[in-house]
Amino acid sequence: MTQPRIVVAGAGAVGCFVGGLLAAAGREVVLLGRGWLRDEVAAHGLTCTDFSGLAVTAAPEVSDDPAVLARADIVLVCVKSGATGEMARLIAEQAPMQAVVVSLQNGVRNVDVLRRALPGRDVRGGMVGFNVVGLGEGRFHRSTSGEIVVAFGDGDLAETLEAPGLVVEEVVGIEAVQRGKLILNLTNAVNALSGLSLHDMLLVRGWRRVMAAQMSEGLAVFRAAGLEVAVPAKAPGWAIPWILRLPTGLFRRIAAPMLVVDPQARTSMVADLTAGRRTEVDEFQGEIVRLGGVHGLETPVNARVMIAIGEAEGGRNRVWTPEDLLT
Template identity: 50%
Template sequence: MSDGPRIVVAGAGAVGCFVGGLLAGAGHAVTLLARPRIQAEIRTHGLTLTDFGGMARYLSPDDLNLAGDETCLRDADIVLVTVKSRDTADMARLIACHSAPGVQVISLQNGMGNRAALAEHLPQHDLRAGLVPFNVVAMGQGCYHRASSGDLVIEAGPADLAARLSLPDLKVEERADITALQWGKFLMNLNNALNALSGLPLKAQLQDRAWRRLMADQWAEALAVLRADKIRPAMTTPIPARLVPTLLRLPTLIFTRVAATMLQIDPQARTSMAQDLAARRPTEIDALQGEVQRRARALGRATPVTDMVLRVMGWAELADEGLPHLPVTALRAEMAAGQDRQEG
């Protein structure tokens, strides 16, 4: 029996099962609060964790605590929130109802509104923002694969949470500038939608200069909106946010050399939004491109790339046919058509 903190992963999907599984495998007392489908997979097959560097861990069903009932939150010392952004407020209410004041709650989610949504319901908890820089792919039969590199980053605070949670295969860092770093990750995550619409593996998309140019245009547009709103994103990589569009527009041979760390990705990896669209699940487009559009409209700024991505992703979700496998020329044509409609 572990004498360390009791950890509940609230909303254990791909990221939650991977992070929670590694913590459980290292001897932490971990409960995965998960949907019935995921519980059934793990109870049948166990939990297999792999990564692009060759790591492989297996946990039998007997090694794991699985729960479908939020009352498991009563015993938590640390709650890792890994639900989709649209479910954050509901999860915050459950944590408030079932956990004790002072429990440490860490948001490991995409998007920028999650900490505020949690804080509204959890004023007496030790709340930390966090970011997950790596991509996790649900392979089926209880297998979750980390397909890209990076270490977890959480908001600095008391109790040295990073030291308590860090593992050889899951390093955790505390940073005081977490909000700026989250905005940098937010910009990176804007490609989730383009990757989903392309149907391409992420590495293949990054090696296609036409796609990178569209990624660069989207990044530059969003960065201009954030700066107009007095937001200064920071990056966990040595490349400043302002230089990323220039990097993306480089010829492929030069880009491949300069951005070698960005290309530490499994050849078949796709973004989380691509996985959601392929599985006919609602995407997090509103927490990403939707956030850019709302801020731009409040500032009176035009965002033709963002508007186009929101339109096309909306059509893809309504079609409910999985990944649309659109060529980049189709997205460029729709962006031009959208601008023509606006001007007409």
């Protein structure tokens, strides 16, 4: 594919960062987002920064008109999971049949939702391994390290999506990687309930025990279901709960790379709760609880975290302690 046109379908934190780096590298990129994004970028331009000092500016086209999908060779789906159905409908109506549709979302069901609405099209899963926060005034900041992984297929998708600052790998078996990411995403809700930054939460053993308990339940459920899990982390998936349960002094020494995050970094679920939006807790904890039910496994910590986030979505500002969630 020579100079393909890339449309980011749902440009928020991830979409603007990825689209911004691609545009800065000279790719033809259109950001399909809401009116606020168009106004922000018109007023301030688009700036992508990261924890390592990367700083690029870009000037991609920004639109809130789904008709821009008609120009896509590649569609990067970057909406939250609850909006996938609606975005799939817009892609079906507007995008050319031959456009490759790539989900860069968390959760393990978005690709199925897209494929059901887009029969006969090349729809691929993906996984974004880093955290991005929107800082306002057209600024999007990557606050952790990590790569993008996309499903292997025809063409040279990974190469097309690579740019300075953006490492993209193509793999066979993206489903296992997405399940592994879901295990990590169980942290999103804990981070929101803790009220702390990711860095500070990781230094509290009680919150790490909640993270570990959820992950152990999740890994057990996938094992019982006979589903492979490839956790995108430096340590093997089975070892992460064990590392998280260590006393803080030892954890600091053994898990030093986990603590290399911006001091203010928070997971994407925090942004949803702050903005009063529906979160992806049903796609993360809900997935584990449902699959546990099918295979006769108890998942009490994931279930309690779901209740806690449900209350927060409903506007109840109860303060949860790790002990509330573990017992």
